[in-house]
Structures are given as C-alpha cells and as structure tokens.
Amino acid sequence: MALPIGFETAVNPSNIDAVPKLLSEVASAGNALSKAGDASLVSRLELLAKARELVHALETPREVMIQHVWTQATAWLIEHQPSNTMAISFGVYTGLWSAMAKNGDGPQKVSDLAKQLGMQEELLQRMMRHVAASGYLDMTAPDEFTPNNFSKSLSMPVMSSGYYTGPPILNPTFLHAHDWLKDRGYKIPRDKNDTAYQIAHNTKLHWFEHIQSTPPHGQNFNDHMAGYLLGRPSWSDEGFYPVKKRLVEGFDLGNNDAVLLVDIGGGIGHYTEQFRSKFPDAPGRLILQDLPVVLGQVQGLHARIERMEYDFFTEQPVKGARTYYTHFILHDWPDEDCVKIAGRVREAMQPSYSKFLVHEHVIPPVKQDSEQTALDLIMMTGFGGKERSAAQWSDLLEKRCGLKIVNIYTVVNGIESVIECERPE
Numbered sequence: 001m002a003l004p005i006g007f008e009t010a011v012n013p014s015n016i017d018a019v020p021k022l023l024s025e026v027a028s029a030g031n032a033l034s035k036a037g038d039a040s041l042v043s044r045l046e047l048l049a050k051a052r053e054l055v056h057a058l059e060t061p062r063e064v065m066i067q068h069v070w071t072q073a074t075a076w077l078i079e080h081q082p083s084n085t086m087a088i089s090f091g092v093y094t095g096l097w098s099a100m101a102k103n104g105d106g107p108q109k110v111s112d113l114a115k116q117l118g119m120q121e122e123l124l125q126r127m128m129r130h131v132a133a134s135g136y137l138d139m140t141a142p143d144e145f146t147p148n149n150f151s152k153s154l155s156m157p158v159m160s161s162g163y164y165t166g167p168p169i170l171n172p173t174f175l176h177a178h179d180w181l182k183d184r185g186y187k188i189p190r191d192k193n194d195t196a197y198q199i200a201h202n203t204k205l206h207w208f209e210h211i212q213s214t215p216p217h218g219q220n221f222n223d224h225m226a227g228y229l230l231g232r233p234s235w236s237d238e239g240f241y242p243v244k245k246r247l248v249e250g251f252d253l254g255n256n257d258a259v260l261l262v263d264i265g266g267g268i269g270h271y272t273e274q275f276r277s278k279f280p281d282a283p284g285r286l287i288l289q290d291l292p293v294v295l296g297q298v299q300g301l302h303a304r305i306e307r308m309e310y311d312f313f314t315e316q317p318v319k320g321a322r323t324y325y326t327h328f329i330l331h332d333w334p335d336e337d338c339v340k341i342a343g344r345v346r347e348a349m350q351p352s353y354s355k356f357l358v359h360e361h362v363i364p365p366v367k368q369d370s371e372q373t374a375l376d377l378i379m380m381t382g383f384g385g386k387e388r389s390a391a392q393w394s395d396l397l398e399k400r401c402g403l404k405i406v407n408i409y410t411v412v413n414g415i416e417s418v419i420e421c422e423r424p425e
C-alpha cells in the first residue's frame with residue numbers, strides 16, 4: 001500500500017523553517033528574563049516554552065520516536081508509561097495519525113475525526129489535546145488540529161512500530177526490573193533466560209523466541225529496527241568504513257562462488273540491502289542469515305541477496321567469506337554467549353583474508369549518547385546483554401575469542417562503530 005508521505009518526513013527536522021524566528025524569540029525571552037530577574041516565574045516559563053518549541057522544531061520525528069520508546073522510558077518509567085507516549089500510542093493503535101495523514105495537511109476538527117474513526121468525540125479530544133500540549137501535534141483552533149511532520153511520520157509502519165514495541169514489549173520489562181534487581185541483590189543479569197523480561201511476560205522463553213511466538217510482535221520489532229535505522233549514517237558510507245579498500249580490493253575474483261558479505265542475524269535484510277545498494281557493482285555473493293521465522297517475514301529483498309536459514313550458535317556453513325558482518329547481535333547476549341557466537345565466526349574465517357565486522361556501539365568513557373545508554377539498559381533488563389566500551393570489546397573479542405581487532409571506525413559519537421577483526425592464524 002502506498003504511503004501518503006515519504007521517509008524524508010521522518011528524518012528531517014520537524015520544522016526547520018521555524019528555527020530562525022524561534023531563536024530570536026528565545027533570545028528575546030532570555031532578555032526579558034534577565035530584566036525581570038531570575039526569580040520571575042512568568043518570564044522563566046515563557047523562555048522555557050520557547051526553548052521547548054525550538055527543540056521540537058529541531059528534532060526529527062525519528063529522534064522523537066526513539067526518545068519516547070527507549071530513552072524516556074528507560075530513564076524514568078517506574079509506575080506508568082509517560083502519558084504523552086500513551087496518547088501517541090492511542091493515535092497509532094486507533095489509526096488516528098494515518099487518517100490525519102490521508103486527510104491532508106490542513107486543519108482537522110476533532111468532531112470530523114471522531115466520526116471518521118467511529119469514536120467518542122470527548123475521548124479523542126482529550127487524547128489529542130495532550131499530544132498537542134506536549135508539543136507533538138499542532139493545535140490551530142479549539143478542538144482543531146493540524147498534522148505536523150511528527151504526526152504524519154507516525155502513519156508509516158517503520159515509525160509507528162516503535163509504539164507497538166515500546167509500550168507493550170519494553171515497558172513491562174522496565175517495570176519489573178526493579179523487583180528483579182532487588183530480588184537478586186542488585187546484580188546485573190548474566191543468564192539470557194533469567195531477566196526481567198521473563199517475569200514481565202510470564203514466559204520461560206528468550207526475548208527473541210518469545211516475540212516471534214507472539215505475533216505480530218516479531219514483525220513489529222523488525223519494522224522498529226528499520227525505524228531505528230532511518231536517517232542514520234550507513235557504515236558503508238564514504239568516510240566511515242573504507243569498503244572498497246578493505247573488502248573489495250583483494251577479494252577472491254578467481255572463485256565464482258566466493259562470498260563478499262555474510263550478514264549474520266541480519267533480520268529482514270536492512271543492512272545487507274544498504275550495502276548492496278551502495279556497492280551494486282562489487283563482485284561476490286551477498287548472504288543474509290537469520291532464523292527461519294524471521295526470513296519468512298522478509299519482503300521485497302533484492303534478488304541478488306541470498307537468504308540462508310542459520311542459527312548462529314551452530315557451525316557457520318559459509319567458510320572463508322571475505323566479510324562476516326553483524327549489526328546489533330553481540331550486544332544482545334551475555335559474554336558467555338558472545339564467545340560462542342563469535343567463536344563460530346572465527347572457525348569459519350580464513351586467516352589473512354576474512355574480516356569480521358562487528359557493527360556495534362563502542363561506549364566512550366565520557367559524554368555517552370542517550371540512545372546508547374538507553375539501549376544498554378534495554379539490553380541489560382531484557383537480554384542480559386550490554387553496550388560495551390573499547391576495553392570490553394577487546395576483552396571479549398581478543399582475549400576470549402582469539403580474534404585481533406585491527407581498527408575501530410567511528411564516524412561520530414552516538415552512532416555505532418565498525419570494529420574490524422581478523423583471525424590471526
């Protein structure tokens with residue numbers, strides 16, 4: 001089904017045109033506060049409101065979505081989900097944002113929308129005014145709202161899936177993390193099958209097994225991973241990881257079956273496709289590996305990308321590939337499991353030829369990014385996994401797995417790095 005809007009709506013600042021005016025309004029409000037004195041409540045609140053408007057105008061809808069479903073929830077969710085996330089989720093689950101996007105860019109009355117959605121008007125009005133009061137929708141007149149880039153972006157599954165993943169899957173885990181940690185003497189989980197997730201969802205299954213066995217959570221999670229990726233620099237971009245120099249040059253052209261890239265646990269293929277589209281002429285086979293249930297959810301993947309069902313705890317069937325690549329795999333697992341997964345890659349690698357690219361956050365010692373730290377807590381409470389520092393990666397990959405880290409490529413703080421590993425012998 002064609003979407004009424006494109007992805008660019010989700011990855012560009014919500015209202016960049018408003019920024020110059022907002023900056024001068026922030027400056028005037030700042031001057032007013034200086035004149036009135038720091039204790040002036042009215043002046044301070046006026047400045048705060050303008051500063052928030054400026055932030056909302058500068059943020060991209062994708063950044064807001066991750067803030068809601070990861071960062072805010074991991075930072076302060078104790079007894080209830082943030083009320084603005086509840087109201088936004090309400091709009092997602094009832095089809096409100098999609099209906100508004102289809103209706104067009106003009107002002108829309110609550111009474112008309114209530115009729116369109118077959119819903120009580122007062123319920124809709126109270127939800128919508130809270131979303132607007134929180135800065136995520138524009139109120140243009142009493143009981144009349146105009147879609148903005150954020151609300152329009154929520155009509156796309158890659159964006160709305162965050163609200164199908166955060167509130168029902170992640171948030172119950174955060175709530176139960178407190179009791180889980182207390183019961184275990186405030187120690188981090190080390191067993192992937194004994195985390196707050198299992199308590200929250202009343203299951204003995206691992207996170208991945210459980211979401212895949214409770215549709216449509218599995219599909220929503222895949223879509224959410226695509227939403228996370230939106231607008232972020234690709235590891236294969238010029239100036240990030242030198243694909244031509246490190247992978248294409250020196251590739252085994254003499255063998256028709258030679259494999260250029262194996263994307264292990266590649267989900268529905270977002271990163272394999274990114275690589276293929278940036279290097280369409282690079283020689284060699286491209287293989288996407290994941291569990292059968294996930295590969296069954298793949299849609300519209302380029303014909304050149306081979307799908308291979310594979311459990312990464314078992315022997316890697318593709319031997320001597322030029323590149324073994326994982327994105328957001330090792331962070332999902334406790335160290336002991338990572339040693340097994342990376343060990344399977346190491347066994348298959350050809351020394352002096354194969355590379356293992358671990359595409360993960362490398363947590364800096366200071367000035368961590370809140371998306372990294374939110375994800376770290378998501379990993380801790382749901383998986384027994386973690387986001388790792390350079391020293392922790394070295395300990396895991398070099399000391400425990402016998403690999404050699406050749407280089408760590410980082411394009412900017414907050415974006416996952418590429419840790420290039422080789423097998424020494």
Ligand SMILES: C[S@@+](CC[C@H](N)C(=O)[O-])C[C@H]1O[C@@H](n2cnc3c(N)ncnc32)[C@H](O)[C@@H]1O
Pocket residue numbers: 208225226264265266267268270271289290291294310311312313326327328329332
């Ligand atoms: C966090 S997702 C990352 C997906 C993809 N690499 C991305 O970044 O979008 C982790 C992936 O690992 C896969 N996975 C989990 N257990 C696996 C296993 N034992 N063997 C292969 N894949 C597995 C999941 O199905 C899921 O697609």
